[in-house]
Amino acid sequence: xxxxxxxxxxxxxFPCEAGQNILGAALKAGIEMPYSCRxxxxxxxxxxxxxxxxxxxxxxxxxxxxxxFCQCLPVSSIEIVPAAWHRIDPATRKTFRARVYRHTLAAExxxxxxxRMPPGRRAKFKAGQYLQVLxxxxxxRSYSMASPPHESDMVQLHIRHVEGGxxxxxxxxxxxGDVLQVELPFGNFELREASxxxxxxVAGGTGFAPVKSLLDDMxxxxxxxxxxxxWGARHRAGMYMLPAxxxxxxxxxxxxxxxxxxxRLDARALDGFHGRVDDALRAHCPTLEGHEVYCCxxxxxxxxxxxxxxxxxxxxxLHFFSDVFVxxxxxS
Numbered sequence: 001x002x003x004x005x006x007x008x009x010x011x012x013x014f015p016c017e018a019g020q021n022i023l024g025a026a027l028k029a030g031i032e033m034p035y036s037c038r039x040x041x042x043x044x045x046x047x048x049x050x051x052x053x054x055x056x057x058x059x060x061x062x063x064x065x066x067x068x069f070c071q072c073l074p075v076s077s078i079e080i081v082p083a084a085w086h087r088i089d090p091a092t093r094k095t096f097r098a099r100v101y102r103h104t105l106a107a108e109x110x111x112x113x114x115x116r117m118p119p120g121r122r123a124k125f126k127a128g129q130y131l132q133v134l135x136x137x138x139x140x141r142s143y144s145m146a147s148p149p150h151e152s153d154m155v156q157l158h159i160r161h162v163e164g165g166x167x168x169x170x171x172x173x174x175x176x177g178d179v180l181q182v183e184l185p186f187g188n189f190e191l192r193e194a195s196x197x198x199x200x201x202v203a204g205g206t207g208f209a210p211v212k213s214l215l216d217d218m219x220x221x222x223x224x225x226x227x228x229x230x231w232g233a234r235h236r237a238g239m240y241m242l243p244a245x246x247x248x249x250x251x252x253x254x255x256x257x258x259x260x261x262x263x264r265l266d267a268r269a270l271d272g273f274h275g276r277v278d279d280a281l282r283a284h285c286p287t288l289e290g291h292e293v294y295c296c297x298x299x300x301x302x303x304x305x306x307x308x309x310x311x312x313x314x315x316x317x318l319h320f321f322s323d324v325f326v327x328x329x330x331x332s
Contacts, residue, residue, distance in 0.1 A: 004077040007031075007085060008050045022054070022069040022080065030090050032188055033082040038070045041299045042324035045069040045082075052078030061303075083318070093183060095134070096121065100178040101154060103171075106240035109161040110206060111171050112146075114154055115180060122152040125185035127217035128210045128294075128323070131155065133167065134181040139329040141167045142186065144296070146209035148216035155184075158209040158240075162327050189294070189323040191217065197292050197319075198226040198254075200285060202277050202305050204297025205233060210323050211296060212244055219251040226254035228284065232277035232301070233259075236266035258284055278304040281313070288315035296323040 002015040005022060014029035016022060023035055023045050035045040043061030046068055056072040069082065098115035106112045117123050125131075127148055132140040147156040161168045174180075191214050201211045208231055215227065229248070233239055239259055248255050259272030260280045267274035273283065278301070285291075288309050295305045302322050309315040 003052075003074040005074065006077075006079045008079050008081045012085075016074050019073065022072045022074065022078075024070070026069070026085075027088075028090070030088050031085055032088045033069065033085045034188060035070060036187065036189065036322060037299075037324045037326040039326050039328075040068050040071045041326050042302065042322060043068065044322060044324070047080055047082040050079040050081050052076045054078060092124065093185065094121075094124070095181065095183045096123065097179050098155070098182050100174050100176055100180065102176060103174045106158070107237045110238075110240050111157075111159045111161065111174070112240075113157045113159060113171065113174060115157065115182065116154050117152070123155050123184055124152065125149055126190040127213040128189040128191065129185040129187045129213075130189075130210070130323070131157075131182045131184035132186060134183060135167065135170075139166075140183075141329065144187075144189075144210035144213070144323065145184070146212045148213050148220055150217075150220055155182075156209075158206040158212075160206045165327065187323065189296070189321055190214075191223075191294075192292065193221075193223065195292060196225060197290055198228070200228045200230065200281070200288065200291055200293045200309075202230045202281060202293065202295040202297075203232070204277060204301040205238060207296030207298075207301075207323070207325060208241065209296075211294065212241065214294065215248050215252065216244075219248060224253050227252055228256050228258065230258045230260060230277050230280050230284070232261070232280070232297075234262045236261065236263070236269060239270065276304070277301060278308045281305060281308055285313055288313040291315060292319045292321065294321050297325060299324050299326060 002017050005016050006013040016025035036042040046062045046066040053075045054072040056067045101116040102114045104112050130144040143157045145155045203211045259270045260277050261267040264274045273280040293309050
């Protein structure tokens with residue numbers, strides 16, 4: 001049995017099959033709402049249910065009166081109020097058999113994998129989006145594309161090694177010529193190009209990957225907006241792609257970089273901030289009114305940065321965009 005899901009204040013509706021969550025049904029119908037992890041962790045897909053009933057587990061990621069649409073199952077026809085929505089063409093998502101062009105170890109626990117698309121085919125995506133690697137057992141892993149869209153014959157992935165991880169065992173042995181089946185694009189972590197407000201980009205570890213795509217795209221398009229990059233890592237080795245930062249310093253007017261390291265000596269060596277990225281943001285950003293913040297990393301880090309931005313520095317909640325990295329299998 002399918003229920004009808006209607007977007008409040010519009011004549012837009014879509015079906016939701018029994019056992020299907022609201023977000024999944026919307027995406028299948030070509031309607032995209034904010035989302036990231038699809039596991040009930042990040043809170044990006046939170047919205048209100050104006051009419052009807054849903055079965056939805058309680059979550060700290062949702063504000064009072066809201067539900068996580070990636071977890072909600074309708075038990076009647078309902079009317080929803082998402083934070084935002086727009087139509088997409090599901091046919092634009094493609095599956096490729098991509099070959100490993102190069103695999104390098106950028107840090108002790110970070111692989112940079114460059115995948116080349118099949119001859120004559122291009123990977124069409126927006127800066128900040130991600131792909132999914134399809135594994136033989138049917139499971140998937142999600143990775144942001146660190147390369148910008150104009151480099152469409154090849155995509156670059158920054159993959160952190162997870163102890164005991166199924167795909168980590170595969171990654172460690174990838175060599176040139178190996179084939180991975182990938183599907184793309186996914187996600188809506190993308191620059192709002194119509195805006196001219198200052199940007200603050202906050203990345204933890206390999207959360208640097210989608211930020212790299214965004215900033216490379218800005219440099220290519222000549223977008224002139226003040227940008228502050230706050231990149232956090234445990235040790236200096238975690239700053240595994242500083243040459244990219246140096247390029248932005250020369251190509252992006254108004255660009256500033258704040259390296260944040262948990263190791264005190266490494267922070268001093270890089271003339272950076274010793275501590276956490278949310279504390280670095282507090283120290284360097286007395287106000288965030290009239291800004292946009294793009295934040296990528298593990299759930300606790302993103303939650304701490306969001307709290308600092310919205311509750312302490314006056315950021316409009318609609319101007320906080322995040323991509324939350326949650327290990328393990330991804331939803332299709």
